[in-house]
Amino acid sequence: MSSPGQPEPPGLPGEEPSGTGTSAGTGAARVAAGTGSERGAPDAGSGGSAAGAGGGAEAGPSPAEAESGWRRESDAFLRGSAPDIAELPRETRWKAWRYRILWTAFVAVLALAASTIVSLVPALHPSLKTREAKTDDEAQDRVQSEKPPFSANVRYQDVMDVWKQIDSFDIIYDAPFSASESSELKSLRLDASDWDRVMELITRHGARPAVAQVFEVRRNALGEMVDSTVGYGQPFFLDLTSDRDSPVHIVDLRAKEERCTESRAQAVLTIPADGASAIESIEFTLQKLGDTRAKIPFSPDHEDGGKPYFSQKVVSVGGSSEPVTFNVTGYSRTHSRCEWKILATYNTSDEKNRRSEIGDEGKALVTEGVPRRPRQQWVMDPHEGKVIECNSNPQGSPYCD
Numbered sequence: 001m002s003s004p005g006q007p008e009p010p011g012l013p014g015e016e017p018s019g020t021g022t023s024a025g026t027g028a029a030r031v032a033a034g035t036g037s038e039r040g041a042p043d044a045g046s047g048g049s050a051a052g053a054g055g056g057a058e059a060g061p062s063p064a065e066a067e068s069g070w071r072r073e074s075d076a077f078l079r080g081s082a083p084d085i086a087e088l089p090r091e092t093r094w095k096a097w098r099y100r101i102l103w104t105a106f107v108a109v110l111a112l113a114a115s116t117i118v119s120l121v122p123a124l125h126p127s128l129k130t131r132e133a134k135t136d137d138e139a140q141d142r143v144q145s146e147k148p149p150f151s152a153n154v155r156y157q158d159v160m161d162v163w164k165q166i167d168s169f170d171i172i173y174d175a176p177f178s179a180s181e182s183s184e185l186k187s188l189r190l191d192a193s194d195w196d197r198v199m200e201l202i203t204r205h206g207a208r209p210a211v212a213q214v215f216e217v218r219r220n221a222l223g224e225m226v227d228s229t230v231g232y233g234q235p236f237f238l239d240l241t242s243d244r245d246s247p248v249h250i251v252d253l254r255a256k257e258e259r260c261t262e263s264r265a266q267a268v269l270t271i272p273a274d275g276a277s278a279i280e281s282i283e284f285t286l287q288k289l290g291d292t293r294a295k296i297p298f299s300p301d302h303e304d305g306g307k308p309y310f311s312q313k314v315v316s317v318g319g320s321s322e323p324v325t326f327n328v329t330g331y332s333r334t335h336s337r338c339e340w341k342i343l344a345t346y347n348t349s350d351e352k353n354r355r356s357e358i359g360d361e362g363k364a365l366v367t368e369g370v371p372r373r374p375r376q377q378w379v380m381d382p383h384e385g386k387v388i389e390c391n392s393n394p395q396g397s398p399y400c401d
Contacts, residue, residue, distance in 0.1 A: 149248045150317050152358040153239040162209040168272045172265035174206035176376040190385045215289050231289050231331030232369030238326040242318030250315040252345035253294040255284035260338040267376035281327040282309050286338045335372040339364035
């Protein structure tokens, strides 16, 4: 029994305090006190027990518990970022993780160093930079060389195209006019009232212009013309273009004759006309009418008429050069029909001359003169204001010969 005035020791948790201090209660109190001391509870003399601290507050995690929580978190990290390492025994997994980190850093540093060296070498060694640029230029040159040097498009001129350009020409036909067409054509006047119908009739039956050119004139002792050599041809527009980045220089064009026969035309209509062309013109001669090179057309106003065109000029296409269009006529002898092509000589930046053939979409060009004995011969006489058939009325017009 405690002495009078001495406080009773606290009981076990949940135990009601007893007014009588038995030996059992005293022993239980000692056991409780000892247990608390072993668990690290504070000594009574340094501040009292947890109950004496009056708050009933819980103590923080022990070092062992903290270490256990850190391991759980680190294991979860490895399972998420390196599952293969997470399966290794605990004593080796972190060693393997450190090796991986070091290897990744090494590879990254090595890649950065290699990239830096590659970018610096051309600057440090200009010869390597020049070699690289030369390789790029050669690759670009190969791409450019695979493109055709130039493209040629042939557009045959129709009757109205020619009518605007030259003084006189003939129209040749694949078939004669029918009886009803002939009758109507002779009845029409060459004035505004009938003009549209006249044009509709004279452009039928494969009508195409045949332009004449005199190449040789022979005169007698009195100066009178006794004979002449005349050539005929069909004018066409020749468009030259190039898709290459550098210019292509055309230094020569000349005719390449393939085959000539008699004209196949069945009818002829002679038309006087006037006008001039603003397009650059060149002409070719076939059947030994003259030099096969492209020539400047003869003109009383042009002192260079008849001279080789490319003896004074070079035509460039591609690069910054504009496309070129020529007004071309190839002349054969009066009553002939010739198939031919144009042989072009050109060069590029290497200045080596090369050759290419120009035709009408792969086919030969065609030049045809008037037939020797046409089934029908017509004249559009501006003085009479009518279209006259020379076969039935040879004296009807001075143009009938």
